[in-house]
Amino acid sequence: xxxxxxxxxxxxxxxxxxxxxxxxxxxxxxxxxxxxxxxxxxxxxxxxxxxxxxxxxxxxxxxxxxxxxxxxxxxxxxxxxxxxxxxxxxxxxxxxxxxxxxxxxxxxxxxxxxxxxxxxxxxxxxxxxxxxxxxxxxxxxxxxxxxxxxxxxxxxxxxxxxxxxxxxxxxxxxxxxxxxxxxxxxxxxxxxxxxxxxxxxxxxxxxxxxxxxxxxxxxxxxxxxxxxxxxxxxxxxxxxxxxxxxxxxxxxxxxxxxxxxxxxxxxxxxxxxxxxxxxxxxxxxxxxxxxxxxxxxxxxxxxxxxxxxxxxxxxxxxxxxxxxxxxxxxxxxxxxxxxxxxxxxxxxxxxxxxxxxxxxxxxxxxxxxxxxxxxxxxxxxxxxxxxxxxxxxxxxxxxxxxxxxxxxxxxxxxxxxxxxxxxxxxxxxxxxxxxxxxxxxxxxxxxxxxxxxxxxxxxxxxxxxxxxxxxxxxxxxxxxxxxxxxxxxxxxxxxxxxxxxxxxxxxxxxxxxxxxxxxxxxxxxxxxxxxxxxxxxxxxxxxxxxxxxxxxxxxxxxxxxxxxxxxxxxxxxxxxxxxxxxxxxxxxxxxxxxxxxxxxxxxxxxxxxxxxxxxxxxxxxxxxxxxxxxxxxxxxxxxxxxxxxxxxxxxxxxxxxxxxxxxxxxxxxxxxxxxxxxxxxxxxxxxxxxxxxxxxxxxxxxxxxxxxxxxxxxxxxxxxxxxxxxxxxxxxxxxxxxxxxxxxxxxxxxxxxxxxxxxxxxxxxxxxxxxxxxxxxxxxxxxxxxxxxxxxxxxxxxxxxxxxxxxxxxxxxxxxxxxxxxxxxxxxxxxxxxxxxxxxxxxxxxxxxxxxxxxxxxxxxxxxxxxxxxxxxxxxxxxxxxxxxxxxxxxxxxxxx
Numbered sequence: 001x002x003x004x005x006x007x008x009x010x011x012x013x014x015x016x017x018x019x020x021x022x023x024x025x026x027x028x029x030x031x032x033x034x035x036x037x038x039x040x041x042x043x044x045x046x047x048x049x050x051x052x053x054x055x056x057x058x059x060x061x062x063x064x065x066x067x068x069x070x071x072x073x074x075x076x077x078x079x080x081x082x083x084x085x086x087x088x089x090x091x092x093x094x095x096x097x098x099x100x101x102x103x104x105x106x107x108x109x110x111x112x113x114x115x116x117x118x119x120x121x122x123x124x125x126x127x128x129x130x131x132x133x134x135x136x137x138x139x140x141x142x143x144x145x146x147x148x149x150x151x152x153x154x155x156x157x158x159x160x161x162x163x164x165x166x167x168x169x170x171x172x173x174x175x176x177x178x179x180x181x182x183x184x185x186x187x188x189x190x191x192x193x194x195x196x197x198x199x200x201x202x203x204x205x206x207x208x209x210x211x212x213x214x215x216x217x218x219x220x221x222x223x224x225x226x227x228x229x230x231x232x233x234x235x236x237x238x239x240x241x242x243x244x245x246x247x248x249x250x251x252x253x254x255x256x257x258x259x260x261x262x263x264x265x266x267x268x269x270x271x272x273x274x275x276x277x278x279x280x281x282x283x284x285x286x287x288x289x290x291x292x293x294x295x296x297x298x299x300x301x302x303x304x305x306x307x308x309x310x311x312x313x314x315x316x317x318x319x320x321x322x323x324x325x326x327x328x329x330x331x332x333x334x335x336x337x338x339x340x341x342x343x344x345x346x347x348x349x350x351x352x353x354x355x356x357x358x359x360x361x362x363x364x365x366x367x368x369x370x371x372x373x374x375x376x377x378x379x380x381x382x383x384x385x386x387x388x389x390x391x392x393x394x395x396x397x398x399x400x401x402x403x404x405x406x407x408x409x410x411x412x413x414x415x416x417x418x419x420x421x422x423x424x425x426x427x428x429x430x431x432x433x434x435x436x437x438x439x440x441x442x443x444x445x446x447x448x449x450x451x452x453x454x455x456x457x458x459x460x461x462x463x464x465x466x467x468x469x470x471x472x473x474x475x476x477x478x479x480x481x482x483x484x485x486x487x488x489x490x491x492x493x494x495x496x497x498x499x500x501x502x503x504x505x506x507x508x509x510x511x512x513x514x515x516x517x518x519x520x521x522x523x524x525x526x527x528x529x530x531x532x533x534x535x536x537x538x539x540x541x542x543x544x545x546x547x548x549x550x551x552x553x554x555x556x557x558x559x560x561x562x563x564x565x566x567x568x569x570x571x572x573x574x575x576x577x578x579x580x581x582x583x584x585x586x587x588x589x590x591x592x593x594x595x596x597x598x599x600x601x602x603x604x605x606x607x608x609x610x611x612x613x614x615x616x617x618x619x620x621x622x623x624x625x626x627x628x629x630x631x632x633x634x635x636x637x638x639x640x641x642x643x644x645x646x647x648x649x650x651x652x653x654x655x656x657x658x659x660x661x662x663x664x665x666x667x668x669x670x671x672x673x674x675x676x677x678x679x680x681x682x683x684x685x686x687x688x689x690x691x692x693x694x695x696x697x698x699x700x701x702x703x704x705x706x707x708x709x710x711x712x713x714x715x716x717x718x719x720x721x722x723x724x725x726x727x728x729x730x731x732x733x734x735x736x737x738x739x740x741x742x743x744x745x746x747x748x749x750x751x752x753x754x755x756x757x758x759x760x761x762x763x764x765x766x767x768x769x770x771x772x773x774x775x776x777x778x779x780x781x782x783x784x785x786x787x788x789x790x791x792x793x794x795x796x797x798x799x800x801x802x803x804x805x806x807x808x809x810x811x812x813x814x815x816x817x818x819x820x821x822x823x824x825x826x827x828x829x830x831x832x833x834x835x836x837x838x839x840x841x842x843x844x845x846x847x848x849x850x851x852x853x854x855x856x857x858x859x860x861x862x863x864x865x866x867x868x869x870x871x872x873x874x875x876x877x878x879x880x881x882x883x884x885x886x887x888x889x890x891x892x893x894x895x896x897x
Contacts, residue, residue, distance in 0.1 A: 004052060011086050012044055019232050020045035024052045026229070029062045029164060031184060033224050034203035034232045037425045038349070038373025039243055042203050043068075046166045047083055047128065054126055055092060055105065060636070063197055064123075065163040068130045069137070069180070071172035073111055073313060073511070075350040077324055080109050080130050087128075094125075101125045110135040111317065112146035112487045112558070113506035113592075120154045121872050123162070123865070124634040133176040134478055134485065134511075136165075138556055140183055141452075142460045142864070143474045145556030146487050146509070149540050150776030152463050154871055157864030160187055162196030162635075169349040170204045170211065171366035177202075178448035179477045181212040185220050186457055190859030195637065195866075204349075205373065206366040211446040216454065239426060246424045247381040248358075248372060252417045255361075255387035258290055262297035264385055265359045269306065269340055272356040277378055278337025282355035284371050286363060286399065288312045288344055292572050295342040302340065311343040314574035316489075318507040318589045328353060333378070347374060354378045359385045364404040365412045365443040372423045384423055386413050399483065407442045450476040461860040462780035465540060475514075475555035484555035485511040488574070490563040490586045498536055498545040498560055508589040512574050514555050520567060520576045521559075522550040534562035541786060543687065563588070610656075612881040614671055615678035617653050619884040620877060622816035625649030627873035635869070643818075644763055647755065648770035648870050650816045653677045654825075655708025657810045659693040660700040660803060671887055675813035678878070691803060701787035703803025710772040711830040712810055713756065714843050717764065719746055719826075720753035726764035727844045735839045747826060751817040762857060765850045766866070773867045774874055778802060780851045782835040806832040814886070822886065 001015070004024050008016040016024070017040055023032075024045075036042050047066065054062045068083075070076050087093035087105055094104035096117060108119040110131030119127050129136070138145040142156040159165075165184070170177045184200040191197070202212065209231075213221045224230045255261045261283070269281040283298075285291050295310040302308055309327050326332070327339060330352045341347070341355075349370040354377035360368065368386070376382035388409060389395065397405055412431075420427055435443070460472065475484040489508040491498065512520075521535045522528060527550045529535055536545035537552045537559055545560055553559060561567065563586045566579025570587065625646040632642035655661070656677050665676055667683035685692065691703040714727070723729045747753045759767065773779045788800045797805045808830045814822035833840035834847045845853075854863055 007052065007056065008044075008048060011048060011089050012041075016048075017041060017045070017234075018238055019234055020049070023232060024049035029053065029059075029197065029199050030230060031188075031199050031220060031224060032201045032230050032232060033207055033209055034201055035205070035207040036203065036232065036234060037205045037429075038370065039377050039425075040234065042168065043079055043082060043350070044086070046168075046201060046203065048086060050128075050164055050166075051086070051090065051092070051105070055090075055103075061197065063162045063164045063199070064126045065158060066128045067136055067159055067163050067165045068128065069133055069165060069167045070131070070350070071133055071169050071176070072346045072349075073132055073317075074311065074320060074323070074328070074346045075169070076109060076111055076130050076132060077320060078329070078350065078352060080107065081324060081329075083107055083128055083130065109506065110139070111506045112509045112511075113317070113504050116506075120151060120158060120868070121875055123158060123868055123872055124631055129159075133173055133180075134556070137176055137179055137183075137478050138474060141179075141457070141474045141477060142463060142860075143472070143556070146558050149463060149465065153773065153776050153779065153864045154868040157861060157866075157868045160198060160861030161194060161865040163198050165198070165200040167200060167202045168204070169370070170202050171206050171370065172345065172349060174480050174483070175448040175450055175476065176478050177211060177446070178214065178450075179452050181217045181220070182214065182452040183457070185214075185217045186454055187861060188220060189454075190861060193857060193859050194862040196635070198861075204366075204370075206369050206444065208440075208444045208446070210441070211444070214451060236429075239429070242379040244426050246376045246379055246426075247422055248375050248384050248424045249381070250384050250386070250413075250417050250421050250423045252386045252388055252413055254390075256390055258285075258293050259297060261285065261290075261359065261361070261387050262294055262301060264387055265294070265298055265340060265342075266301045268357040268359055268383060268385055270303070272383065274335060274338070275356065275380065276335060277333040277354045277356070277380070278335060278339070280333055280337060280353065280355045281340045281357040281359070282347070282353070282374050283340065283342045284347065284358070284360045284363075284374075285342070285344060286361045286397075288314050288573075290361070291342050291344050295572070298340055298342060305338055307339045309339065309341050310572060311341060311347055312573060313344065313346050314510060314512060316508060316510040316568070316573075316589065317505075318587075319570060319573070321507065330354075330378075349373070352377070355382060357383045357385070359387060362386055362388045362391075362405050362409060362413070364400055365408040368408060368413070369428060372428070373425075376424075386417075388413075404445065407445075411439050411443055449480055452477045458855060458860055461855055461864070463776070464779070464781050464783050473554065478555070484514055486514045486517045486553055486555065487558045488512050488517065488561055488567075489558070489589070490561050490565075490568060491591075492564070492588060493534060493562045500544050502545070502560070502591065504558065504560075505589075505592040508591060509558070510568065510574055512576075514553055514557070516574075516576060517559060518550045518553050521548065521553065521561070521565075527551060533565055535565070536560040610678055610878075611681040611684065612678040612878055613680060613883065614676060614683075614887055615882075615884045616673065616814070616886045617656055617675045617677045618814045618816045618822040619886055620677040621650040621653055622820055623649075623877040623880070623882065624652060624870075624873045625816070627876045628870050631869050631873060640763070641866075644759075644767055645770070645866070645869055645873075646818070648767055648774075649873055651709055651713055651767070652771050652774045652870065652874060653705065653709060654712050654810070654813075654815060655705035655710075657813045658703070658705060658708045658804070658808065658830075659697055659811075660691040660703045661705050663692040663694060664690045673887075674811050678881070697805075697808070698791065698793040698797070700800060700803035701791075702785040704775075704778050706772050706774055707778050707782070707802050708804055708808075708810065708830055710768045711804070711832075711834075712825075712828045713764075713768060713771065714834065715828045715831065716747065716750075716753050716825065717756045718842055719744055720748075720750070721757045722842075724757060724764070725761040726759070727842070729761070729844070731839060731844050735841045735844070744829070745826070750825075751819075751823050752815055752825065755818060762853075765854055766858075769851060769854055769863070770867060770870045774870050776867075776871065779867075780848070780855075782847045801832050801835050804830055804832065806830070 050066045094106040106127040108117045139155040140159045187198045265283045358375040487509040489504040535548045537548045539546045628645040628649040632645045665679045691700040810828045814824045
């Protein structure tokens with residue numbers, strides 16, 4: 001046996017299939033197509049191949065993160081359990097304690113909620129991310145569903161750099177499949193300017209390379225289909241063993257009503273005997289409503305002792321979590337089990353159970369192949385019944401197209417039933433091999449309704465909200481039609497508005513079609529909530545839960561609903577019905593506590609990360625620079641770039657010297673200094689009273705200190721070298737003289753000014769971006785907030801931009817130099833020239849021109865990845881909360897919150 005074979009067997013209890021060993025022993029990590037039948041270990045083959053190469057060998061060319069993308073939530077929980085078991089067996093499962101991360105792999109589930117862990121704060125450590133296409137693709141598009149807006153860029157950068165995507169069960173992904181291919185083509189195009197590799201493995205028992213082909217992916221798909229080693233399948237010579245000897249007798253029968261289907265299920269279950277895998281019947285129908293109705297009918301007709309369970313996508317995480325431990329796993333398919341499982345497509349692929357009888361609605365051929373895979377999954381024999389609903393012109397066949405069902409019936413189910421009347425894997429392989437190209441394209445159609453274009457991906461880099469806090473709708477790139485979901489959670493509310501700290505974990509969230517949520521809460525065509533309905537969405541601009549309107553209920557939105565309104569039952573999931581007098585109450589789910597960075601990421605004006613023991617700007621900046629430098633070195637970045645990360649860390653909070661920030665610290669025992677970066681939680685004004693700069697300067701609602709920091713860099717550089725290439729240099733003939741240069745004292749020599757002057761223009765632009773983006777709230781564009789437009793002192797001071805007025809001054813304060821020693825900066829006037837369109841006579845190019853140039857140079861993904869390094873360093877330094885040698889520690893080292 002090979003080294004890998006021995007290791008794989010120790011992890012799983014059995015030797016690898018040949019295709020699994022071929023994948024793990026490949027010389028490099030590249031894009032691949034994996035077309036492997038159900039039951040042949042696709043999850044183990046891909047996860048353990050990554051683990052072997054990244055951790056066991058280890059190979060640095062393999063990405064640090066594995067993103068396992070699944071179409072259904074129930075598959076996520078099953079995959080998580082398997083991955084944790086393998087990592088535990090290997091002694092590599094990280095316990096979420098920062099000090100123990102080296103040599104360990106974190107496992108993080110992305111299904112909404114705030115309890116996915118701090119994976120975004122560990123860019124240098126290996127991690128396996130498991131999530132639905134909604135959660136992973138939305139994050140890869142910089143619009144993470146169920147996630148604080150300010151965190152979007154971090155997760156965007158980490159999923160598009162240093163990441164291997166495994167896109168599983170692609171036949172269920174609809175438009176999301178095309179999006180995954182487009183994203184990989186964009187990443188490949190930017191590989192030359194990126195810093196870490198990215199690859200995608202697409203896999204399914206019915207995978208067709210044509211599904212991935214577009215104008216953008218042409219060269220990528222050509223490279224896959226012309227290289228034999230990049231397409232994995234099981235050749236005829238390897239089709240041996242018990243799984244190739246299974247029989248699955250096929251019968252087709254008309255079923256005009258759901259009652260007819262119920263009769264087929266009950267009769268089918270009665271016709272199978274208890275065996276080594278129990279007496280399990282699986283009924284799969286095409287919609288949630290049909291599943292709920294079928295479950296109710298079967299529950300009335302079943303024999304005494306037969307358990308009937310319901311599985312569909314409209315359950316909360318709390319209820320789904322119990323399925324695996326109670327019935328939806330291999331260990332529950334054992335002698336004595338007597339069970340009928342009624343389900344929708346959520347069990348169509350990947351769910352590890354084996355049915356002796358399978359009854360399924362007629363569905364598109366790729367879906368039927370997957371459903372057949374749930375029958376006799378562990379060997380032996382099974383009965384398969386295809387219940388054919390009417391397909392006349394008026395028939396309701398959603399969520400599928402009538403043409404797809406007709407093709408499956410005419411070109412596949414019919415011929416198979418009339419031939420061998422068997423749908424075992426060996427029979428299906430022979431059947432597929434004999435298909436003509438025309439029939440194959442008819443059985444496997446794929447024309448996505450929307451195709452993500454490169455300019456759209458580039459535009460999504462900018463996360464600036466509009467004045468209402470809204471965003472570009474990306475849902476059309478993730479799922480189609482009614483499958484686009486909100487995330488609903490229920491809370492027992494009193495007469496007051498929900499607490500701003502109230503945030504759900506994944507156990508509390510229930511996915512529901514956004515169109516259904518609108519009808520349930522507001523009514524068809526109505527924008528306001530129904531009478532007595534209390535439902536809320538979180539407003540990013542003020543950080544509070546506010547009453548929802550229909551227009552707020554869009555895909556990816558988290559919606560808080562008063563439990564008294566109803567709409568959910570433990571046994572059947574989401575009902576959309578208003579609670580009646582006799583309805584049981586909706587059981588509460590314990591909500592997790594929020595962390596400081598989660599609260600800060602979820603609202604524009606939160607300063608939670610600034611709550612720590614008293615610390616000066618210079619000391620905190622030095623510590624952040626140190627963390628950023630260490631991160632850059634561990635990730636293999638070049639020395640100039642590592643230096644730039646350190647410099648960004650030292651400068652990132654310089655803007656906290658602004659009177660608006662210092663005015664937010666109101667404790668009487670606070671150090672009498674103007675340069676505090678941190679203060680204990682009890683030292684701050686309330687959120688509604690933050691940023692009071694005094695009567696002369698006014699309260700600066702929405703003040704962003706990171707923008708003040710970047711403007712200070714520009715001003716110091718202009719005073720040190722006004723003709724620097726990052727400013728006026730080379731543009732003098734276009735912008736003329738700057739009158740302010742002659743009236744502003746020059747800085748002839750200063751260690752921080754000299755350090756800036758030594759950088760070239762592109763490095764200055766990157767430095768400015770990394771400084772301004774370190775909270776994710778000001779980034780690619782500079783736009784006024786609603787608070788700026790209602791500033792009461794605008795007539796005297798002008799309208800501010802993110803709380804900063806043109807001409808505001810940062811006082812004299814010390815900042816850490818490259819040596820780590822503080823050096824006092826001169827007072828710096830903040831000018832808003834760069835926020836205007838066109839060229840500035842003092843600073844040259846506008847802010848937007850600079851960030852667009854950075855996107856072209858680095859690519860949006862790599863730029864966000866660098867941003868994440870600085871942000872991670874800031875959080876780590878803030879959490880450490882060390883003392884400050886510049887302060888009298890004994891008198892001013894307040895308690896950490």
